[in-house]
Amino acid sequence: MIPELNSPSVWIRDRARVQQIIQSMRCTGPSTLQVISDFDMTLTRFAYNGKRCPTCHNILDNSKLISEECKIKLADLLNTYYPIETDVTQPMEEKLPLMVEWWMKAHELLIEQKIHKDHLAIVVRESDARLRDGYKLFFDHLQDKGVPLLIFSAGIGDVLEEVIRQAGVFHPNVKVISNYMDFDETGTLRAFKGELIHVYNKREGALLNTEHFQELRTRPNVVLLGDSLGDLTMADGVHDMENILKIGFLNDKVEENKEPYLTAYDIVLEKDETLDVPNAILLYITGQQ
Numbered sequence: 561m562i563p564e565l566n567s568p569s570v571w572i573r574d575r576a577r578v579q580q581i582i583q584s585m586r587c588t589g590p591s592t593l594q595v596i597s598d599f600d601m602t603l604t605r606f607a608y609n610g611k612r613c614p615t616c617h618n619i620l621d622n623s624k625l626i627s628e629e630c631k632i633k634l635a636d637l638l639n640t641y642y643p644i645e646t647d648v649t650q651p652m653e654e655k656l657p658l659m660v661e662w663w664m665k666a667h668e669l670l671i672e673q674k675i676h677k678d679h680l681a682i683v684v685r686e687s688d689a690r691l692r693d694g695y696k697l698f699f700d701h702l703q704d705k706g707v708p709l710l711i712f713s714a715g716i717g718d719v720l721e722e723v724i725r726q727a728g729v730f731h732p733n734v735k736v737i738s739n740y741m742d743f744d745e746t747g748t749l750r751a752f753k754g755e756l757i758h759v760y761n762k763r764e765g766a767l768l769n770t771e772h773f774q775e776l777r778t779r780p781n782v783v784l785l786g787d788s789l790g791d792l793t794m795a796d797g798v799h800d801m802e803n804i805l806k807i808g809f810l811n812d813k814v815e816e817n818k819e820p821y822l823t824a825y826d827i828v829l830e831k832d833e834t835l836d837v838p839n840a841i842l843l844y845i846t847g848q849q
């Protein structure tokens with residue numbers, strides 16, 4: 561059906577079920593489809609030439625907008641909390657307050673740096689941020705077919721938007737739910753707006769954005785893309801869902817994460833830095849293949 565699904569880096573627990581979901585989505589076509597995707601390490605690359613690529617937060621953390629002293633503090637936070645985020649053995653109730661603690665501490669440090677909004681575009685341009693190979697086909701095809709794309713990120717919305725704007729793919733069908741910066745009248749960062757979104761509270765974020773999901777109630781078929789077990793709840797606000805196809809990028813700690821990812825996601829892509837598989841599926845569902 562879709563040759564890309566036979567690649568050795570593609571793991572599927574129940575192929576018959578996946579085929580049935582894809583077939584059913586193809587039958588009803590693009591007008592019933594919506595795509596919900598995480599951003600960091602899902603639409604962006606995890607690594608390039610053997611080097612880790614930055615998340616939205618890291619783009620700022622590593623930039624010239626941050627003092628050397630603050631960079632050390634932000635790196636300490638990353639080294640402390642990232643292993644907790646990706647530890648599949650630690651119970652969620654223990655992880656939740658620690659994730660809030662990480663985001664709050666990091667945001668506090670960023671606010672202290674008095675970042676000016678006019679400098680964001682420059683630091684994004686100078687960064688090593690990279691969308692996954694195949695991103696142009698992904699964004700352009702969804703736009704051409706009129707399929708809404710919700711990017712649901714625990715990163716920083718202003719930075720995320722700048723990444724996709726500079727890549728020329730911030731099309732009108734794209735909506736972003738994320739942590740947005742609040743600037744004062746001089747354009748200086750003074751806070752973050754709204755409820756904090758971290759990797760494991762996307763369900764609450766989805767339920768707060770009822771308006772968006774209300775508008776899409778005629779689109780009961782969802783393709784969900786994520787890289788964390790926390791991304792699985794991004795579609796919890798969707799009304800009258802009929803089919804959901806969950807595609808997970810397994811970027812890190814492959815051996816220990818494979819089993820939980822295979823249980824949670826319909827399709828698991830192991831160390832795949834491209835969007836080739838989601839693109840092949842989307843082309844098939846929308847009748848292009």
Ligand SMILES: Nc1ccn([C@@H]2O[C@H](COP(=O)(O)O)[C@@H](O)[C@H]2O)c(=O)n1
Nearest residue numbers: 598599600615617618666712713714715
């Ligand atoms: N201070 C921080 C906080 C979080 N991160 C990483 O950002 C990712 C969240 O963004 P999604 O688009 O994936 O929702 C998450 O994976 C954290 O590791 C960070 O780098 N710095």
